[in-house]
Amino acid sequence: xxxxxxxxRLLAESVTLGYGDVPVSQDLDFAVxxxxxxxxxxxxxxxxxTLLRAxxxxxxxxxxxxTLDGRRITAIxxxxxxxxxxxxxxxxxxxxxxxxxxxxxRGRHPYQSWYRQWSSTDAExxxxxxxxxxxxxxxERPLERLSGGQRQRAWIAMALAQxxxxxxLDEPTTFLDLTHQIEVLDLVRALNRDHERTVVMVLHDxxxxxxxxxxxxxxRDGAVVSSGAPDEVLTPDSLARVFGLECTVIxxxxxxxxxxxxxxxxxxxxxx
Amino acid sequence: MTDxxxxxxxxxxxxxxxxxxxxxxxxxxxRPLLVALCVFxxxxxxFVRALLSFDDYPMGSAxxxxxxxxxxxxxxxxxxxxxxMPRALxxxxxxxxLGLAGAIMQSLTRNPxxxxxxLGVTWGASVGAIAVIILGGSTGQVxxxxxxxxxxxxxxxxxxxxxxxxxxxxxxxxxxxxxLLLVGVAASxxxxxxxxxxxxxxxxxxASRAQTWLTGSMHAADWDRxxxxxxxxxxxxxxxxxxxxxxxxxxxGDDSARGLGVRVERxxxxxxxxxxxxxxVAVSAAGPITFVALAAPQIALRLCKLxxxxxxxxxxxxxxxTLAADQIAAGLFTVSLPVGVxxxxxxxxxxxxxxxxxxxxxxx
Numbered sequence: 001x002x003x004x005x006x007x008x009r010l011l012a013e014s015v016t017l018g019y020g021d022v023p024v025s026q027d028l029d030f031a032v033x034x035x036x037x038x039x040x041x042x043x044x045x046x047x048x049x050t051l052l053r054a055x056x057x058x059x060x061x062x063x064x065x066x067t068l069d070g071r072r073i074t075a076i077x078x079x080x081x082x083x084x085x086x087x088x089x090x091x092x093x094x095x096x097x098x099x100x101x102x103x104x105x106r107g108r109h110p111y112q113s114w115y116r117q118w119s120s121t122d123a124e125x126x127x128x129x130x131x132x133x134x135x136x137x138x139x140e141r142p143l144e145r146l147s148g149g150q151r152q153r154a155w156i157a158m159a160l161a162q163x164x165x166x167x168x169l170d171e172p173t174t175f176l177d178l179t180h181q182i183e184v185l186d187l188v189r190a191l192n193r194d195h196e197r198t199v200v201m202v203l204h205d206x207x208x209x210x211x212x213x214x215x216x217x218x219x220r221d222g223a224v225v226s227s228g229a230p231d232e233v234l235t236p237d238s239l240a241r242v243f244g245l246e247c248t249v250i251x252x253x254x255x256x257x258x259x260x261x262x263x264x265x266x267x268x269x270x271x272x
Numbered sequence: 273m274t275d276x277x278x279x280x281x282x283x284x285x286x287x288x289x290x291x292x293x294x295x296x297x298x299x300x301x302x303r304p305l306l307v308a309l310c311v312f313x314x315x316x317x318x319f320v321r322a323l324l325s326f327d328d329y330p331m332g333s334a335x336x337x338x339x340x341x342x343x344x345x346x347x348x349x350x351x352x353x354x355x356x357m358p359r360a361l362x363x364x365x366x367x368x369x370l371g372l373a374g375a376i377m378q379s380l381t382r383n384p385x386x387x388x389x390x391l392g393v394t395w396g397a398s399v400g401a402i403a404v405i406i407l408g409g410s411t412g413q414v415x416x417x418x419x420x421x422x423x424x425x426x427x428x429x430x431x432x433x434x435x436x437x438x439x440x441x442x443x444x445x446x447x448x449x450x451x452l453l454l455v456g457v458a459a460s461x462x463x464x465x466x467x468x469x470x471x472x473x474x475x476x477x478x479a480s481r482a483q484t485w486l487t488g489s490m491h492a493a494d495w496d497r498x499x500x501x502x503x504x505x506x507x508x509x510x511x512x513x514x515x516x517x518x519x520x521x522x523x524x525g526d527d528s529a530r531g532l533g534v535r536v537e538r539x540x541x542x543x544x545x546x547x548x549x550x551x552x553v554a555v556s557a558a559g560p561i562t563f564v565a566l567a568a569p570q571i572a573l574r575l576c577k578l579x580x581x582x583x584x585x586x587x588x589x590x591x592x593x594t595l596a597a598d599q600i601a602a603g604l605f606t607v608s609l610p611v612g613v614x615x616x617x618x619x620x621x622x623x624x625x626x627x628x629x630x631x632x633x634x635x636x
Contacts, residue, residue: 058527082533089527095382098579105288105299109521109532114514118290118299126288142579162532 107161149180371590374565388551392459400430563619
C-alpha cells in the first residue's frame, strides 16, 4: 500500500466537533493518508460524516484545527481550498431541470470570477471529466432523468471538474443498488489508481469498504476506535467493539480482502 | 465479454464556447440568448406602443418621432415628455427591478413561490412609503421634497426591515423551508393590515392619495420618480450580474457551494440585499405591483429551458409584462384601472396554479 510513502496533507488536530452545543467528537486526531483511498466506517451517528464535513471545511471545529498542506484551513481563501480539495456532501440537491453538463460546469467555479464566468479551459476540463466518468452521452440530459448510479457519477464528475488532488465523498453509495454501488466505487478506484487522487469516503458497506479502500478508519461515539489496513481493522474483536455485533470474518472469495459475516441472535447455535 | 466492433462511438461533445461582452466572459447558450433577444424585441414594441397611446391626445407615430427629435408643438411636447415618456419609463424600470428581484429570490430559495410579494418585502416597503405619505401630508411638510426623497427612503427602510425580520426568523431552518414562505406571508398580511389601519384613521385627502399609490399606479409617474429608479437600477443590475456567479453555485445547496469555494453567508446576504433593494426601488416608484416578480422569472425559465431563472431575461420580461399590463389596464375598461389592480387579478390564479403544482410534485 502507498499510505506510508507520503506525508499527510490533510490533518485534523485535536478537533472538537459538534452542532451547536451538542458535541459529537472531542479531541479527535486524524491524518488523511496521501494518495490512498480511505474509508471511514462505523455505526449510524458515530460521527463519520461530521468528521468528513470538518475535514472538508463544511463544519468549523469548536476547538482544535484542520490543516491543509500545513496551513490552518480556515486561514486559506475558500477558492484556493476548493482548487485543492473537492467535497461531495451527502445526498446533494440540484434544481430540477439541471443538465449533467451544467452541473459539471459548476465544478469550475473556483477557477472563475464574477467577470470571467467561462473560458475554453473550463470547457476542456468539463469535456474531459464527462469522458472520464462515462457521461458524454448523458451530458445534455437533466439529472432527474438519470439512473441513481449515473446521477451519483455526475456529482462526482462535478467534484472532479474542480481538478483537485483530494476528494472527500460523504456516503457516495447510499440509496444505490449493488450494481450502481460497484459502478461508483470502480470509478473511485480508477481515480486513485490512474490519477493519484487521495480519496476519503464515508461508507456503510463494510465488505465494499474493505475491497475498495487501502485504509479503514472505524469510529464509534465520535472517537476513532481502530485504523489501518482492512485486515487489521475488520477483525471479530474490533467489529464487536465498533458495532457491538458478533461476526465472523472470512477472506472475500473475489478480492481476498476481509469479508464480514454478521451473526444475529437467531443465527447463534447452542453449541457456540 | 465481446465488444462488438460496430458499436458507435459516443458523439463528440458540443464544446461549450464563451460569450464575450467587454471584460465579461459568459458561457454561450444559444437558446437563452435567442429568448433574451426576442423578449427585448417585445419590450421595445411595448415601449413604442406606450409612447403612442395611454391618453386620447391625437398623436400619430410620425408626430411622436417629430416630437422626439424636438419638432413638436408645445402640446405634443407636453404630452410626450411630461405624460407618456415618464410613465413608460417608470413601467419599464419598475418591471425590470421586479423581474430581477424575483429571479434572485427564487434562485436563492430554490422556490418558485418566492418573490418580494410573497416574502413580505413589497408590503413592508409599502408601510414605509404610506407612513411618509400620510405623516408628511398631515404635518404640512413641503410635499415636493417629501415625495421626492421621503417616499423612497420610507419604502427602503420598510422593505429592508421586513426582509431582515422574515429572513432572520426563517434562517435557522434554511432558506428552502416552507417556514420562510409562511413567515413571509404572515409578514405580508401584517404589513398590509397595518397599511389599511393607518388609512382608516387618516383624513380623506391623504387616504385617497395613499390609496392611488397603493394600488400600484403609473398615473402619477413623473421624472422625479424615473431618475432615482433609473439610477438605482444602473447600480443594482451590474451588481446582480456579478453576484450571479455565486448564485449559480448556491443553488446546489449550502454544502456544495461551500465545497466550491463560495463564502456562503456573505454571498447570500449580498444577494438578499440586492433583491430587497430592487423591490424597494420598484415600490417607491410605482407602489406595490404584485405578480410581475413572481411570474417573470418562471416564464423566463421555461422559455429558456434552464434550471434557474436567468437574471437578464427575467428583468427584460418583467419590463415587458409591466408595460403591457399598464396599457391593458389603461385601455381595457372605460375607467382606466391602476396597473396594480390588473396584475393582482392576473397574479392570484397564477399563484394558486403554482401552489397546486408544487403540492403535486411533493406528494405524488
